[in-house]
Amino acid sequence: MTQPTAQPDYSTLEVDLNHFVENQPQHLPEVNREATSHRDYPEAISPKSEVANLEKEPAPRKICGLRRKIFFAIIIAVAIVAAAVIAGVVVAVTKKDNHDASDDDSSPGETAGDSTDSGTALLPNTKMASANFTDEFGHSNYLVVYQLRNLAIYMSAYNSSEDAWIVSPVVDGTNGISLDLVRNGTNLALDVYYHNTTWRDVHLYWQSPTNAIKTLFRNDTSTTVTLSPKEWTYPFSTDRYTGADGSSIVSYGRQCVYCTLYTYIFFQDNTDEVLGGVLFHDNEDGWTDRNFTDITSPAANTSLALAVIPATNSSDRGMSIFYQTGSGVLAQLTYDGNLGYSGQTLSRGLVDKSSIVAFSTGFNDTENDVSDLGFQVLTTDPDADGVLLTYYHNGDWVAADEVTALSSCASRSSMAVNLGRRVYCVVDADHGDVKIVEWVWRGEPSGDTDSFSSYDKIGTVDTTIN
CATH class of the missing domain: 2.120.10.70 (Fucose-specific lectin)
Structure with missing residues (x-):
């Protein structure tokens, strides 16, 4: 009577590792790292042990507690407003001076003021x-x-x-x-x-x-x-x-x-x-x-x-x-x-x-x-x-x-x-x-x-x- 062949003491079944999702080929979209400035990315939250092992990125430079870009934008805006105010004051004073000069030139026999702003106004001493x-x-x-x-x-x-x-x-x-x-x-x-x-x-x-x-x-x-x-x-x-x-x-x-x-x-x-x-x-x-x-x-x-x-x-x-x-x-x-x-x-x-x-x-x-x-x-x-x-x-x-x-x-x-x-x-x-x-x-x-x-x-x- 033929004796059965001795069986090994481990299974001969091979495990198919591709069966697991983790080992499937990944076809995910690649992150475009140039799409936005790195300073605008959301901050990553990592375990403390990992953070401790990373080289810390230097903090942005600030002026008076404000980021440099924001600080200089505020300075430029203030300068523009100040220039507009000064220009308005100069124009108002000039108009007043021209108007006053025209009023002084209203007597008979004298030349009336030739101010652009007032030249087409009625002559104060006009006859009709x-x-x-x-x-x-x-x-x-x-x-x-x-x-x-x-x-x-x-x-x-x-x-x-x-x-x-x-x-x-x-x-x-x-x-x-x-x-x-x-x-x-x-x-x-x-x-x-x-x-x-x-x-x-x-x-x-x-x-x-x-x-x-x-x-x-x-x-x-x-x-x-x-x-x-x-x-x-x-x-x-x-x-x-x-x-x-x-x-x-x-x-x-x-x-x-x-x-x-x-x-x-x-x-x-x-x-x-x-x-x-x-x-x-x-x-x-x-x-x-x-x-x-x-x-x-x-x-x-x-x-x-x-x-x-x-x-x-x-x-x-x-x-x-x-x-x-x-x-x-x-x-x-x-x-x-x-x-x-x-x-x-x-x-x-x-x-x-x-x-x-x-x-x-x-x-x-x-x-x-x-x-x-x-x-x-x-x-x-x-x-x-x-x-x-x-x-x-x-x-x-x-x-x-x-x-x-x-x-x-x-x-x-x-x-x-x-x-x-x-x-x-x-x-x-x-x-x-x-x-x-x-x-x-x-x-x-x-x-x-x-x-x-x-x-x-x-x-x-x-x-x-x-």
Whole structure:
């Protein structure tokens, strides 16, 4: 019997080590050690025994307890803020100095400040002139001219259909007329000549530093768009008139169907007499002189005001010119537009710096069914900070009381009116500046005279140059 083969005393089974996961090939993603800076890695937590055997990495260098990068970033930020603060202070001081210098340059006969920031602001001692018309659509239109600190002459125009003021240059040095030909604080005159409902001319007058009376004409105008100064022209080759130093100027153009024809200008000459010029349509040589010698002598540099006298009968038409006499009272010069004139003094005392403005109401008719002729004459009294009313009603002149609504007009004593019963005054604004404010007369010409002192403020005239 065969004996079984002896078995070894250990198993012959071989252990497959690949069976264990630990011994499987590893296909894991490799760590990209360049992806971020090593200083941004999370700190590894190792057993103390292992940490003790590792060489410690040196700690980042710090300044004032802050990492160097953060410290220098803070220093740079502080430097930028400090530079901005210093620059702001310098700019503010510079603007204040320029503004103060401009305020000091506002006296007549001197050059206004030419600061970039203030050159286009209103000249504090600006004079004004105003005119109005009704267009073919029945809309009311108002024009106001004034002077800027850089001596330019601008016009603000208002159309009731737009309910906005449109600002346009008239004399700004770009239309062949140098600003050297504009007197600082010049008196201004403005009128609108009526041809028909769709055609009207605009006339502007001012005084040069040499006292020449300068003139510009515009064949037509718009109150809804900005106008170019190049559209203002002068049809005559020379300046005909020279006024007294700082003379007041008033002008007239046919204002209505029932108004005097032709174009007129009035001012004081070197003898302080009132001199007039008329521009007839059939006169190709230009102006014809008109002298008014048989009147009470005017005061030197008196304010002049003009109000039209409409009439259905052409022989009753004309205009009134109001001025201050040498004895300090208000006077009226009534002129028929040709050769006839007369004068009288009124019971209203004036001070040296009084400004005079006037407008008329009604018609110079006694037989037609129209309202009677009336006048509103406003005079400033800077010494008393008031504006006084003198009116003409039912054939009589009355020296009325102060118009309290217009009291803010007194200190600057610069006023303008138009036949549309609008009053404009230069009044003080913020930061030493000035502005133009508009009022409207609410009186009833044929009603109670208590309403004659009723003026309502409309608002500020926009003079902003865009």
